Amino acid sequence: MEIRIDLKYTKEHEWLLIEGSKATLGITDFAQSQLGDIVYVELPEVGTLFEADEAIGNIESVKAVSEIFCPVSGEILEINKDLEDTPETANSSPYDEGWMIKVKIHPGDLNDAELMDEEEYAEFVKAQG
Amino acid sequence: MTQIKKTPLNKWHHENGARMVEFCGWDMPVQYEGIIAEHKATRTTAGLFDVSHMGEIFLRGPDALNNLQRLLPNDPSTLKIGQVQYSPMLTESGAVVDDLSIYKFSDVEYLLCVNASNVDKDFAWIQSHLEGDVTATNESADFAQIAIQGPKAEEILSSVLGLDFSELKYWWFQKHEQQSQELIIARMGYTGEKGFEIFCPNDVAVPLWEELMASGKDLGIQPIGLGARDTLRMEVCFPLYGQEFTDSNSILGAKVNRFLKLDKPFDFIGKKAILASKESKDYNQLVYLELIDKGVPRSHYPVINTAGECIGEVTSGNMSPMLGRGIAIASVKKDQADASEMFIQVRNKNLKAQVVKGPFVPTQK
Numbered sequence: 001m002e003i004r005i006d007l008k009y010t011k012e013h014e015w016l017l018i019e020g021s022k023a024t025l026g027i028t029d030f031a032q033s034q035l036g037d038i039v040y041v042e043l044p045e046v047g048t049l050f051e052a053d054e055a056i057g058n059i060e061s062v063k064a065v066s067e068i069f070c071p072v073s074g075e076i077l078e079i080n081k082d083l084e085d086t087p088e089t090a091n092s093s094p095y096d097e098g099w100m101i102k103v104k105i106h107p108g109d110l111n112d113a114e115l116m117d118e119e120e121y122a123e124f125v126k127a128q129g
Numbered sequence: 130m131t132q133i134k135k136t137p138l139n140k141w142h143h144e145n146g147a148r149m150v151e152f153c154g155w156d157m158p159v160q161y162e163g164i165i166a167e168h169k170a171t172r173t174t175a176g177l178f179d180v181s182h183m184g185e186i187f188l189r190g191p192d193a194l195n196n197l198q199r200l201l202p203n204d205p206s207t208l209k210i211g212q213v214q215y216s217p218m219l220t221e222s223g224a225v226v227d228d229l230s231i232y233k234f235s236d237v238e239y240l241l242c243v244n245a246s247n248v249d250k251d252f253a254w255i256q257s258h259l260e261g262d263v264t265a266t267n268e269s270a271d272f273a274q275i276a277i278q279g280p281k282a283e284e285i286l287s288s289v290l291g292l293d294f295s296e297l298k299y300w301w302f303q304k305h306e307q308q309s310q311e312l313i314i315a316r317m318g319y320t321g322e323k324g325f326e327i328f329c330p331n332d333v334a335v336p337l338w339e340e341l342m343a344s345g346k347d348l349g350i351q352p353i354g355l356g357a358r359d360t361l362r363m364e365v366c367f368p369l370y371g372q373e374f375t376d377s378n379s380i381l382g383a384k385v386n387r388f389l390k391l392d393k394p395f396d397f398i399g400k401k402a403i404l405a406s407k408e409s410k411d412y413n414q415l416v417y418l419e420l421i422d423k424g425v426p427r428s429h430y431p432v433i434n435t436a437g438e439c440i441g442e443v444t445s446g447n448m449s450p451m452l453g454r455g456i457a458i459a460s461v462k463k464d465q466a467d468a469s470e471m472f473i474q475v476r477n478k479n480l481k482a483q484v485v486k487g488p489f490v491p492t493q494k
Contacts, residue, residue: 040425
């Protein structure tokens with residue numbers, strides 16, 4: 001299972017790449033492996049405002065549906081349109097081509113967001129397994 | 130708490146990358162490589178299924194047939210030795226106790242293969258309704274069961290057993306002695322593909338399974354978990370007890386009317402109730418829905434008519450691995466079932482679906 005050093009992680013198994021007031025969000029390798037074959041990713045409209053921990057999208061695998069959360073409030077800047085036709089990219093490349101959403105955030109909010117670094121997330125996953 | 134049950138193949142599943150889940154009290158593989166890959170392997174080459182959790186109940190005695198005639202709405206008197214018949218089993222009120230397969234071994238010996246979730250309930254139900262010179266025994270613990278399904282299934286099974294199955298017809302079985310162990314091989318399945326279901330003694334299961342895997346390796350055989358077993362049967366509209374059939378749903382709308390022999394000269398259990406609801410037309414009807422909009426239907430999602438009214442719910446749904454489109458079996462009010470278009474409500478959005486005749490993917494026989 002791959003965990004990347006340059007990312008932050010949530011307890012919902014999303015990763016965030018934070019670049020100032022912009023963040024890219026996807027699901028972790030662990031999450032995609034738990035979900036199994038992803039067959040549909042439902043993403044929000046660009047421009048949507050959302051609250052912290054509000055469901056902003058849904059990931060459907062053959063087995064189950066699970067929600068996508070962002071740990072801080074913000075605005076949707078961009079969505080990965082390629083997932084519409086090839087949702088399985090979220091399985092095969094969860095950290096690169098399988099990214100889901102780019103959001104505009106207030107970097108200050110991140111302090112309260114209980115994000116994990118790669119070591120903490122590795123521990124977190126281990127505790128789950 | 131009763132201990133979780135394990136099939137003879139349990140260790141094999143654990144050692145070969147299966148993701149295991151508890152299913153009806155059994156520790157069963159839900160997937161190995163992945164549900165879609167396994168699903169496609171079964172449709173294009175061959176899939177191997179451990180279905181040892183299914184139940185085996187025998188009826189033996191001169192009155193076996195008469196008891197089956199009362200217990201079941203289908204007509205097992207038409208069975209020849211070596212033939213198999215499908216039948217629901219009903220309560221007095223017409224609800225479904227279970228659905229099962231009847232194997233005729235002789236005029237005085239029948240095997241009922243029942244769902245894992247219902248073995249104890251079925252056995253108690255059958256025993257409490259027996260009359261005359263007949264005994265029922267629950268021999269589920271003595272049997273393992275392996276299914277091999279797909280276009281290459283026959284080639285693989287023939288080469289492993291050294292048998293020719295070209296004369297074995299769909300819904301017929303033959304017995305085969307192998308090192309003084311008896312196999313019961315039936316040409317049938319739950320995937321819509323050509324294939325076989327094999328009952329065997331527990332200690333034969335692992336060697337037989339391994340031989341089938343080895344022999345089918347070059348042809349692309351794969352072990353298949355419960356996940357793909359469900360998507361495979363859904364694509365060909367095979368009902369599943371607990372989803373399409375429940376203790377409280379009437380059988381009449383369940384698209385199994387050809388198995389309800391209302392004219393046979395036996396007042397089978399549930400017949401009065403069926404006749405009454407037939408008269409009143411007050412029951413739900415199963416329909417097959419193919420999503421036009423993008424999305425994935427799931428059990429219990431509401432079904433909406435074009436006037437915006439809720440008319441029922443999805444009983445089984447998923448993304449069809451072969452069609453790449455959402456498919457659903459849904460139970461709707463009888464008087465709404467003839468519509469050509471319905472909506473499935475997914476997280477408060479109504480997704481448009483087309484009513485289709487089914488199956489979603491053609492069956493092979």
